[in-house]
Amino acid sequence: MVHHAGRTCWRRFAAVLIPGIAASAALAIAMAQGALAASFFISGQRFQVTADTLTIRGFSLYGTVDVPKKGSPVPVLVVGARHATIRGLCQSVVVEVPVLGPQTFKLTGGNERPAKATSMFIDATSESVGQANFRGVDIGVAQGAITKGPVNPGDRDSRFFDPNGVGQQAVSATLTNVRVTAVAVSAGTFNIPGLHEQVMQGRHACF
Known part of the structure; x- marks a missing residue:
C-alpha cells in the first residue's frame, strides 16, 4: 500500500532519494565489509568528503577517467593509500527531491578513535589541504612506475590510464584540513568507529 501525506508519494520519494544517496550508503556498507570491487561504474553523483587529519603510509597520486553508469566520462585525480588513518571523517551528498526540496545524507565518524582503511x-574532481607533509616523495614519476603507493587494478587496466602520465608518490603523507569533492571512494577494508548516518532536510554538506 502506498501512503500519501498531502501530495507526497512516499514510494516516489524513496525512488528519487535512494539512488542519490546510494553512492554513500552502499559505499559505507561495502567498505565496512571489504567487499567493494576494484573496478566499478560510478553513479556520477558528486559528494563531499572532509577529514581533520588524513595520515597515509604508501601514498600515490595519479589521473584517470571514471565512467558513469549513465552520462559522460569524468576526469578524476586519484589519491591512493596502502594504509590510511582518518580523524574527524565527514561524508555528505545533497539530493534534490521533488516537492520536499534538497535532502542531505551525511556520514560521520572517527572522532574519539580514528577510522582506518587499507587499499x-x-x-576526486577537486581537493584542498590545509597542510601537506610528505616523506620520501617523488613528484613527476610516471604513473606506470608508481610503487611506493597503490594503483587501483581497475584503473591500471582502464583504457584511460596513461602509464607515461605524470604521477606522484611518497613513503608517507600527513594531510590536515582535507576537503574533497569526489565521485567515488573504494577500499579493501574500512573500519569507522562511532559511525553515524542521517538524512536531513536542506543543505548540510560537510563543506
Whole structure:
C-alpha cells in the first residue's frame, strides 16, 4: 500500500532519494565489509568528503577517467593509500527531491578513535589541504612506475590510464584540513568507529 501525506508519494520519494544517496550508503556498507570491487561504474553523483587529519603510509597520486553508469566520462585525480588513518571523517551528498526540496545524507565518524582503511582510493574532481607533509616523495614519476603507493587494478587496466602520465608518490603523507569533492571512494577494508548516518532536510554538506 502506498501512503500519501498531502501530495507526497512516499514510494516516489524513496525512488528519487535512494539512488542519490546510494553512492554513500552502499559505499559505507561495502567498505565496512571489504567487499567493494576494484573496478566499478560510478553513479556520477558528486559528494563531499572532509577529514581533520588524513595520515597515509604508501601514498600515490595519479589521473584517470571514471565512467558513469549513465552520462559522460569524468576526469578524476586519484589519491591512493596502502594504509590510511582518518580523524574527524565527514561524508555528505545533497539530493534534490521533488516537492520536499534538497535532502542531505551525511556520514560521520572517527572522532574519539580514528577510522582506518587499507587499499583506499579517492577519485576526486577537486581537493584542498590545509597542510601537506610528505616523506620520501617523488613528484613527476610516471604513473606506470608508481610503487611506493597503490594503483587501483581497475584503473591500471582502464583504457584511460596513461602509464607515461605524470604521477606522484611518497613513503608517507600527513594531510590536515582535507576537503574533497569526489565521485567515488573504494577500499579493501574500512573500519569507522562511532559511525553515524542521517538524512536531513536542506543543505548540510560537510563543506
